Amino acid sequence: MSEFMQQLAALRDDNNVAALCEAIPYARLMGVEVSTGDDGELLFQLPFYPRNVGNTVLPALHGGLIGGFLENAALLHLIWHRESLEAPKIVDFSLDYLRSGRPQTLFARCEITKQGKRVAHVLIEAWQEDRRKPVAVARAHFLLTQ
Amino acid sequence: MTATPANAQVLETMSALFVSLPHCATLGFQYLGTEGRKPTLKVEWREDLVGNPASGTIHGGVITSLVDTTSAVSVTACLPDFETIATLDLRIDYLKAATPGKAIYCRAECYRLASQIAFTRAVCYHDDPADPIAHGVATFMRESSRASMLKEGT
Known part of the structure; x- marks a missing residue:
């Protein structure tokens, strides 16, 4: 490890x-912030x-940038929720742009759809003022074994 | 016969615009030129672009931005005239880890320009496009906005 x-x-x-987010140089460059929501789930913010x-x-x-923000969110979300300490490796990332990202805070939340022995599937959603009007949705596959 | 840009002025103007956009300038994107209708962009390895401090590997998000930008330039190499385009969707396959310390190049091509949608594919590599780090496919909406991306309102 x-x-x-x-x-x-x-x-x-x-x-x-x-501090978990701060440890990643590119997340710091983008300006990503993360907190734990009322329900205990991670909420990612990009002012x-x-x-x-x-x-x-x-x-x-x-x-x-929206893609990088979402990919970073998925990776941190997965690290946060896994028991293993091996770094997940991204295999592929697919992103649908639904609305243009306006000059205001962008939010993101993730959901681990499936965590198998070797591969995890993560869904990511980004929005600004209204969660019902997503700016982008994405999904990623991560390899969990070396 | 090697294809030439549909409108050299559109390609020249839009490639310069795209790499100068604040986010691309922040990442240090450079436009190296276009062979036929296939543009190449470059990003130097930099400590603040790293995604995994243990290995020093560049963050996948930088590759996403590089693929998005190079693919957009490849669309402008096929456009007959100035118009705005916007990414509709994008998929990146990470074929192998990038080598820390080495610059990453991206070459893209628009393989189909339909009336409303442009389809692109791109590869990212260090030394040889035949030995890629990542592969990206994207679609772009044409005429995505009435507001020109050029401030002068070309």
Whole structure:
């Protein structure tokens, strides 16, 4: 087990989800924040930063950034909910863009649809003001064994 | 015969615009040029783009942005005139881990430009497109907005 995963495991044991996210350099660059919701599930937030814009006229968040935010959310969600300390490896990631991401906070929540011995399937949903109007939905497969 | 861009001015303007967008500038995307209608972009390895600090591997999200941007440029290589496009969906297959410290290149092509939708495919690699790190397919909506992406309103 890597030092990084040991560090993550320690943070998980402390229930320190914010520090878990901070440990990932690109999550820090995007500006991702994470907290535990009332129901105990992880809620990911990306406050608006001008550096994340992908269309300066509308303006709108960059689609690739939305993808990175959701992929990162799925990975952290899976690390958070697994007993094993091996780092899950992403196999594939599929993303549907439903609305443009406006210059305001983007939220995301994940659901582990299936966790098998070797592969996990995670659904991710992103929204802004109204959860019933998703900005994007995504799914990812992760390999759980080395 | 090697295909040439449908409208060289559209490709030149839009490729410059796409890599200059704040998010792409933050990641350090560079446009290297277009062979036929297949553009290539590059991103240098950087510590703040890492997804796994233990291995130093670049975050998959950077590859997603690179595939999205290069694929969008490949669509503009096929457009007869200026129009706005927006990603409709995107799928990335991570074929193998990227090597820490090495730049990642992405080459994309728009293999079908229909009246409302553009279909693209892309590969990311370090040295050889035949030895890819990731493969991406995407679809784009054409004429996605009445507001031009160009501030001048071309």
